[in-house]
Amino acid sequence: MAVARPALIEGVRPAGVFTRHDIHGDTVLDCDVVVVGSGAGGAPVAAELAEAGFDVLVVEEGSYYQTRDFTADTSAMVRQLYRDGGATMALGNPPILFQEGRAVGGSTVINGGMSWRTPDDILERWCKDGLDVSSKSLEPYFERVEKRMNVAPMDDDAIGRDNWLLKKGADAKGWEIIGNLRNQTHCVGSNRCAFGCPTGAKQSSLVSYIPRALHYGARVYANVKVESITLHGKRATGVVGHVSLPNGGRGPSVTVRAKLVVAACGAIHTPALLVRSGLSSRSGQLGGNLSLHPNVKCVAIFDENVTGWKGAHQAFQVREFADEGIGTFAAINLPPSVIAMSLPHRGAQLGALMDQYNHMVLAGMLVEDSTTGRVRTIKGRPQAFYQLTKRDTQVMQRGLSLLSELLFAAGAKRILLPFHNAQELANADEARRLLDQPIPPSSWEVVTVHMMGTARMGVDRTQAVTDQFGMMHDVDRLLVADASLFPTPIRVNPMETIMALATRAAGHVIDNARRYLS
Amino acid sequence: MSDFPDFKLSATGRKVALSLVPVICPPEYVQFADAIVTNFELTISVSPLLLRKGVSAGFATYDLGALPRYRKRAHKLTGEDAERYFSSWEHGITPLHVQFARALNQLLSLGCYDVPEVMEAIGYRPAPWIEEVTRKRLTVYAADVRKQEVQILAPDPLRPGFRIEDVRRDRKVGA
Ligand SMILES: Cc1cc2nc3c(=O)[nH]c(=O)nc-3n(C[C@H](O)[C@H](O)[C@H](O)COP(=O)(O)OP(=O)(O)OC[C@H]3O[C@@H](n4cnc5c(N)ncnc54)[C@H](O)[C@@H]3O)c2cc1C
Numbered sequence: 001m002a003v004a005r006p007a008l009i010e011g012v013r014p015a016g017v018f019t020r021h022d023i024h025g026d027t028v029l030d031c032d033v034v035v036v037g038s039g040a041g042g043a044p045v046a047a048e049l050a051e052a053g054f055d056v057l058v059v060e061e062g063s064y065y066q067t068r069d070f071t072a073d074t075s076a077m078v079r080q081l082y083r084d085g086g087a088t089m090a091l092g093n094p095p096i097l098f099q100e101g102r103a104v105g106g107s108t109v110i111n112g113g114m115s116w117r118t119p120d121d122i123l124e125r126w127c128k129d130g131l132d133v134s135s136k137s138l139e140p141y142f143e144r145v146e147k148r149m150n151v152a153p154m155d156d157d158a159i160g161r162d163n164w165l166l167k168k169g170a171d172a173k174g175w176e177i178i179g180n181l182r183n184q185t186h187c188v189g190s191n192r193c194a195f196g197c198p199t200g201a202k203q204s205s206l207v208s209y210i211p212r213a214l215h216y217g218a219r220v221y222a223n224v225k226v227e228s229i230t231l232h233g234k235r236a237t238g239v240v241g242h243v244s245l246p247n248g249g250r251g252p253s254v255t256v257r258a259k260l261v262v263a264a265c266g267a268i269h270t271p272a273l274l275v276r277s278g279l280s281s282r283s284g285q286l287g288g289n290l291s292l293h294p295n296v297k298c299v300a301i302f303d304e305n306v307t308g309w310k311g312a313h314q315a316f317q318v319r320e321f322a323d324e325g326i327g328t329f330a331a332i333n334l335p336p337s338v339i340a341m342s343l344p345h346r347g348a349q350l351g352a353l354m355d356q357y358n359h360m361v362l363a364g365m366l367v368e369d370s371t372t373g374r375v376r377t378i379k380g381r382p383q384a385f386y387q388l389t390k391r392d393t394q395v396m397q398r399g400l401s402l403l404s405e406l407l408f409a410a411g412a413k414r415i416l417l418p419f420h421n422a423q424e425l426a427n428a429d430e431a432r433r434l435l436d437q438p439i440p441p442s443s444w445e446v447v448t449v450h451m452m453g454t455a456r457m458g459v460d461r462t463q464a465v466t467d468q469f470g471m472m473h474d475v476d477r478l479l480v481a482d483a484s485l486f487p488t489p490i491r492v493n494p495m496e497t498i499m500a501l502a503t504r505a506a507g508h509v510i511d512n513a514r515r516y517l518s
Numbered sequence: 519m520s521d522f523p524d525f526k527l528s529a530t531g532r533k534v535a536l537s538l539v540p541v542i543c544p545p546e547y548v549q550f551a552d553a554i555v556t557n558f559e560l561t562i563s564v565s566p567l568l569l570r571k572g573v574s575a576g577f578a579t580y581d582l583g584a585l586p587r588y589r590k591r592a593h594k595l596t597g598e599d600a601e602r603y604f605s606s607w608e609h610g611i612t613p614l615h616v617q618f619a620r621a622l623n624q625l626l627s628l629g630c631y632d633v634p635e636v637m638e639a640i641g642y643r644p645a646p647w648i649e650e651v652t653r654k655r656l657t658v659y660a661a662d663v664r665k666q667e668v669q670i671l672a673p674d675p676l677r678p679g680f681r682i683e684d685v686r687r688d689r690k691v692g693a
């Protein structure tokens with residue numbers, strides 16, 4: 001049995017971070033708490049428990065990168081930071097493309113940094129099911145997270161022209177638009193949030209909670225994929241996995257013995273890990289209850305030069321239609337390759353459109369889903385299934401019509417819609433008429449980055465997979481701490497809710513330290 | 519950084535992909551066909567296994583599928599014939615044909631607009647912009663940046679007064 005040793009080149013990686021290059025043979029490690037996954041859920045749990053004095057070990061399948069590794073090479077960043085190159089699908093009609101991060105820091109490394117508390121009405125709904133999650137009881141955890149990640153409004157001079165146009169359109173329509181809160185310290189608008197912040201401004205877990213966890217003595221093992229949780233009867237005792245090699249192959253095995261296991265692999269991979277470990281829930285909800293905040297985008301073309309890649313994206317959110325299930329409208333710039341990919345055009349037509357790249361505003365909306373899907377574990381791998389409802393496609397259609405109206409009010413000259421048949425709108429009247437048009441489900445191009453709910457928390461073990469802190473019902477010493485816990489979708493960006501719940505769960509472990517350390 | 523696997527199309531697969539560049543990419547960028555197909559391969563290298571297998575199988579079917587109508591394999595088709603043949607897949611004999619044509623369109627368009635010369639041609643120059651704003655952040659806002667770095671590590675226990683050593687000691691004593 002080999003023992004892992006610290007990074008070969010001091011200073012390249014901080015002390016306490018180990019990667020595949022440090023593990024030269026089958027390895028066994030001991031700790032108090034093993035945290036599987038280092039994203040929005042895993043990193044805060046690790047930091048809180050390490051600070052409290054627990055011996056914490058984080059195991060992360062993805063690689064360890066640092067701010068200096070994040071460059072302008074979009075496709076290289078996607079290959080390194082996104083699971084499956086960002087091309088994972090939830091099957092249904094239409095299939096829904098979804099994205100997850102796979103790196104130390106998880107999806108927070110590639111997310112937009114929108115940081116919002118859970119809306120009060122959603123928390124009230126959760127409280128009605130018996131959970132003690134009122135906004136008042138969560139307040140200290142939200143505050144703590146906001147401080148740690150420096151959640152703050154944007155500096156005006158960092159906001160991109162595309163976002164000012166969104167605001168102009170909303171103001172012209174008289175619709176409610178709010179400045180976004182983001183986890184950043186003087187974001188300077190490099191517009192690379194989705195590819196790793198190259199300036200260090202975005203306070204992702206990678207640059208906030210992970211350094212904090214390391215500072216308080218946690219160890220982080222990158223490039224280690226956990227295969228299963230080890231059990232002694234109904235008690236979790238650790239995890240087993242292997243080093244994941246660049247070619248997708250398996251390296252030496254890694255066994256971690258722990259007193260408490262935390263599953264924080266995200267809403268797609270946590271249920272798969274639990275199922276691979278032979279666990280099930282009498283609620284039947286493990287892997288079920290998947291919500292996605294289905295998301296559609298359109299491209300508006302303006303006469304003026306927008307150069308949307310200079311300046312931060314999503315600086316504002318239009319919340320006017322939240323009551324109708326239309327979560328938010330926002331402007332998001334993406335590199336030309338990603339926009340070209342989303343357009344159904346080709347050849348000279350594609351060229352003519354893309355020549356106007358600097359005149360484009362990409363705007364999107366998300367829907368609070370009215371249905372749920374399921375993550376099934378097939379041969380050990382998760383596969384998501386999700387069927388959009390008629391109601392949700394209607395909401396998307398209405399949202400798209402309104403968003404197009406807003407963009408025309410801001411001065412757009414034409415709008416390309418997210419349908420496979422390359423449909424365009426030329427003015428606000430056409431935007432309004434969009435509502436009357438039958439659009440078959442298969443035509444929609446729907447994407448998402450908010451997967452939630454597949455190990456839902458709840459007080460009733462016949463209805464929920466975990467208790468209200470995330471401890472799995474009927475299993476001892478197994479905590480779930482990620483987006484899987486949400487009982488319902490939350491209509492706003494989920495990172496801060498995940499972090500607040502994870503912080504609260506860490507507090508629960510600290511309060512019961514005697515029990516968990518025995 | 520090379521932290522992802524290599525995926526290479528077969529010799530024929532590459533020829534098919536190269537023959538599709540003039541069909542899918544804007545004419546002025548066909549000169550970058552090699553780079554576009556290399557980008558395509560890089561993207562496929564990290565895609566889900568199913569997609570990787572699908573692309574390999576799809577290319578073979580696409581190539582041979584041209585024989586009955588054109589008496590040539592697809593990778594030998596040029597001009598109008600190449601266009602017409604791709605279009606027949608786009609509009610689909612089966613949903614699988616449509617999906618495959620759509621995927622090719624997406625992946626080659628992605629590969630095309632990832633070529634540095636193409637990005638330059640449409641006025642997208644992120645590297646100097648990143649450099650400029652990074653410098654600004656580290657000079658104009660240096661004090662705040664430092665403050666946040668200190669804040670990240672500052673002690674702030676979730677349960678003030680909690681000492682794990684006490685718990686461990688109690689446990690030993692109590693055991
Ligand atoms: C492009 C993008 C933009 C987004 N924008 C925003 C935004 O602006 N605001 C917001 O609030 N939310 C946003 N989100 C969503 C938000 O980032 C996620 O909801 C959140 O990060 C999920 O947290 P998590 O802990 O559940 O999972 P993640 O943060 O995804 O972390 C899970 C980690 O577990 C690892 N893992 C999985 N399986 C294993 C295994 N078997 N062994 C070891 N490790 C494993 C993964 O590699 C990953 O690093 C965005 C997401 C994406 C992808």
Ligand code: SF4
Pocket residue numbers: 113184187188189190191192193194196197198199200201202311312313
């Ligand atoms: S816009 Fe740029 S500087 Fe701002 S958080 Fe995003 S990546 Fe970082």
